[in-house]
Amino acid sequence: MTAGTAGAGLVLVVNTGSSSLKLSLLDPAGAVTASGGLDRWDGSAGTAGLRGFLAGQAGQAGCTGPASITAVGHRVVHGGRRFTAATVIDDQVIEGLAALTDLAPLHQPRAIAGIEAARAALPGVPQVACFDTAFHASLPAAAATYALPAGWTARFGLRRYGFHGLSHAHAARRAAELLAGTGPPAPDPLRIVSCHLGAGASLAAISGGQSVDTTMGFTPLEGLVMATRSGSVDPGLLVWLLRHGGVTVADLGDKLEHASGLAGLAGLPTGSGDLRDIRQAAAAGDPHAQTAIGVHAHRLRREIAAMAAAMDGLDALVFTGGIGEYQPETRAEAAAGLGFLGVAIDRQTNDTLRGGEDADISAPGAHVRTLVVATREDLEIARQVRAALDGADPAG
Numbered sequence: 001m002t003a004g005t006a007g008a009g010l011v012l013v014v015n016t017g018s019s020s021l022k023l024s025l026l027d028p029a030g031a032v033t034a035s036g037g038l039d040r041w042d043g044s045a046g047t048a049g050l051r052g053f054l055a056g057q058a059g060q061a062g063c064t065g066p067a068s069i070t071a072v073g074h075r076v077v078h079g080g081r082r083f084t085a086a087t088v089i090d091d092q093v094i095e096g097l098a099a100l101t102d103l104a105p106l107h108q109p110r111a112i113a114g115i116e117a118a119r120a121a122l123p124g125v126p127q128v129a130c131f132d133t134a135f136h137a138s139l140p141a142a143a144a145t146y147a148l149p150a151g152w153t154a155r156f157g158l159r160r161y162g163f164h165g166l167s168h169a170h171a172a173r174r175a176a177e178l179l180a181g182t183g184p185p186a187p188d189p190l191r192i193v194s195c196h197l198g199a200g201a202s203l204a205a206i207s208g209g210q211s212v213d214t215t216m217g218f219t220p221l222e223g224l225v226m227a228t229r230s231g232s233v234d235p236g237l238l239v240w241l242l243r244h245g246g247v248t249v250a251d252l253g254d255k256l257e258h259a260s261g262l263a264g265l266a267g268l269p270t271g272s273g274d275l276r277d278i279r280q281a282a283a284a285g286d287p288h289a290q291t292a293i294g295v296h297a298h299r300l301r302r303e304i305a306a307m308a309a310a311m312d313g314l315d316a317l318v319f320t321g322g323i324g325e326y327q328p329e330t331r332a333e334a335a336a337g338l339g340f341l342g343v344a345i346d347r348q349t350n351d352t353l354r355g356g357e358d359a360d361i362s363a364p365g366a367h368v369r370t371l372v373v374a375t376r377e378d379l380e381i382a383r384q385v386r387a388a389l390d391g392a393d394p395a396g
């Protein structure tokens with residue numbers, strides 16, 4: 001593809017998860033013309049599902065088939081130090097992605113399999129990798145650096161990478177658009193705390209469109225309490241468990257990823273830390289579920305305030321992700337402890353908002369605007385793909 005031609009056709013977005021494959025076709029205006037995928041995907045690079053999508057749903061939506069697709073964009077969780085912007089994929093790039101598997105063992109192999117599947121199904125069509133970590137490459141050294149021996153940092157490339165960058169980037173961009181369309185002129189630089197809340201959750205402090213701090217770090221375990229992930233834990237506690245608790249390294253890693261967080265707090269079976277279920281249990285009087293909700297809300301409020309401190313203030317608080325969009329209780333719990341920052345929400349607007357919508361839920365006269373933004377990683381990926389292939393700055 002020559003420079004300047006990427007914007008004329010459809011972009012196929014391939015979003016690979018740890019167990020699913022999501023596909024969508026976006027036109028130059030950002031409209032989804034077709035979507036599909038595999039709810040249960042074994043991670044193989046076989047192209048049957050992808051070819052079926054191209055021949056079936058895409059054709060029904062008015063796409064003439066693979067020939068209408070001018071580029072493919074792939075969500076890749078980890079870019080490490082090497083990949084800090086959307087990158088056109090070749091064999092060397094795939095080798096570089098594979099080398100990062102230890103940092104994202106559940107997601108990186110699936111992303112590579114998705115890339116191989118799309119390359120086989122669409123030979124000759126440019127493929128672009130878009131990274132969840134890239135948005136946070138702008139973190140200043142003070143926010144990105146762990147207080148560990150300098151030799152370790154240099155030897156192992158240790159730093160806080162941050163994740164959910166595609167979601168945070170879209171949330172910040174969309175929030176700026178919403179604020180520009182209503183009310184007084186937005187401050188410059190606009191200071192946003194973006195809350196991506198789902199089974200995995202993270203916050204980002206975004207000043208003038210740049211990430212300046214975030215809650216996740218070297219891995220997606222750091223930060224907020226999540227569905228089954230612990231979030232931040234005293235490292236001395238973990239060392240104690242290894243030395244004195246009879247816990248093995250393998251068991252520690254498994255429990256921190258799959259049996260901690262909301263599931264661990266509420267005493268629910270492994271892998272079932274759904275906040276909706278926990279709220280039902282809490283309403284029925286379960287004390288463990290009530291504690292889980294309290295811990296979740298406390299950590300969320302605390303980290304929002306920390307993100308605001310990283311920017312010397314706050315102009316907009318943005319909620320996105322499955323919990324951020326669809327659970328008004330979570331938004332209300334967060335706002336209830338942030339009045340000192342100027343956050344106040346309109347309870348009726350918040351309670352009646354349906355998920356999948358962009359909305360301003362601020363109370364009249366609130367100093368800080370509180371917004372809900374629908375998660376659109378696909379839109380951000382398509383935007384970065386077109387920018388990368390047309391020679392523009394994907395972060396712009």
